[in-house]
Amino acid sequence: MQTPALPVPESRPLVPPSLRGVAPVVVALPVLALFQWLLGGADFASYLLSVMGVNIILAVSLNVVNGMTGQFSIGHAGFMAVGAYISGVLSLQLKEVALSFLPVAASDQVLFMLSLLVGGAAAAACGFLVGLPSLRLRGDYLAIVTLGFGEIIRVVVQNTDSFGRALGLSGIPQASSPAMVYFWVFLVVLAARRLAGSSHGRSLWAIREDEVAAEAMGVDTTGYKVRAFVFSSFFAGIAGGLFAHFVPIINPGSFTFVRSMEIVVMVVLGGLGSTTGAIVAAIFLTLLPEGMRSLFSALGTEGSLAQRVDQIRMPIYGVLLVVLMLARPQGLFGSKELWDVLPRWLPRKRRGLA
């Protein structure tokens, strides 16, 4: 009955198993260096790319909770704020410090990395504290708690002197660079993809699909949800830290509920559970206001341009979401990835060749 197993040629893996963990990073570093070199001194491009990168980190990390695990967090900007302010304050404190055994530029980057990690860790700790009680419950509690958390953080910052109150924090060393931002983009995407393909990721998918059944199959649902949430908050903190180091000033206005919703929109637009979808949506929604800005200037409405774009952005998001939910309720890619979806979109003739 059973056909004898064909001798499968033992395909020599390109990378030995012991190195598979670090190989992508080794490949990525020179690419990023090249990218930085090509970019050179293009200030506006650098800034826009950095904003885009930060949005990608936020969307991809939120997707782990909202997409893969099926929970609904709407306070991602709060965790971003924690990362931004903690790492910003730390960098301000360390401004005069230099590691004597390193050249100045390298020392700055090391200290920057340090404050980033501290900011990320602080956000992760907040994620743990917020997640532990609210993720025990099923349903919409997480949404309410995270919404509250985001607002609390904003109000706390607004009323704390060392965070610069409503005026914000300025003078943070501008240590960030597109290469640094995209290094973290690379890390979060790698981590999210590896998570999705691992047994941990499968447990998260299982929770999203059917929490009762997952629990009955021995999955500690609370534990998994909290870990996913901590993971997500950590990267939100990192994104905040990066953000704080390339914008001239951070103030509570950058971390409002609207900001959180922007990130949720990116995740939903890309398709809940799709990492590449989150990336594509983040890129699209970063470039959209910029595109509108150029459009307005082409039409000659110079005046209060920035205001106009800002005012019109939310209605456009709204319309976009309504249209998308009508046309593709599952988002751009559903829970699939770009490479699962792309072949279906290509014309039929070419599919046969591939």
Next chain:
Amino acid sequence: MSADIQAVAAKDGASPALLHADGVGIQFGGLKALTDFRLSIHEGDLQGLIGPNGAGKSTAFNVLTGVYQPTQGQVRVRGAQVNGRKPHQINLMGVARTFQNIRLFRALTALDNVKVACRAQTGLHQMSTGLGAKFAAARHNYADWWKALLLTPGFQREEKRLTEQAEHLLEVMGLSHRRDEEARNLPYGEQRRLEIARALGTQPRVLLLDEPAAGMNTREKADLMVLIRKLRDDFKLGVLVIEHDMKLVMGICEHITVLDHGETIARGAPAQVRGDRKVIEAYLGDSYLESHGGAA
């Protein structure tokens, strides 16, 4: 009544029952969904739990697996009391179940469905509830995530082992050809079998099957019952089956408990239960008894 239970327990000698319910009751507000429920399952048992609609069969399952907390009595797994434990903890102690209304992870492939269940057994799972133990378990779990993120060789080996284990279970349940198909696309009967494969993935000692034959035709039902018997022997399980179909349950179960309105109205060997006046009354109503002049 309890003498009967003790007799069952005595059969096994010293070793405690794999799953034991002692006077378990649960009350939702004023509604007594289950009262004084007693049950003892040992290795090699194939028991049935029957009763008319709304008799409390599924409630009994939910109490046994920790979905509901009993308001009276206690549930023991291999001698350890599990009242207040979460479903996943009870599962890890060796009690697996299927669901009446199929609850597969619909968007996951058949293989991944089983792998989720296999996975749960591999980690370190502290059963004690002390703070220190909880901390140790949490630390272990976070370390485990790092291994996945760093793709350590140990982690890769572990994933490979999980795949092999899950593939084996799919083969046992005759689902190998559906390996990479999403669970929601499987035909009904195969979904039911996939649920059993998934439950077996948690390496249980006791398997609770909630109407495994629901919606199947007579032929499929018969096949399934043969399969359940085989699983019991091959995996050295104790099995408890909820089933509506009296004929079927009488055919394969060695011991049957009959529930009605949350109360145990009969218990014993199939022949004994079949002739029981209360059982006939519950299933067919007293008017039947009146017109046919009593039971049996």
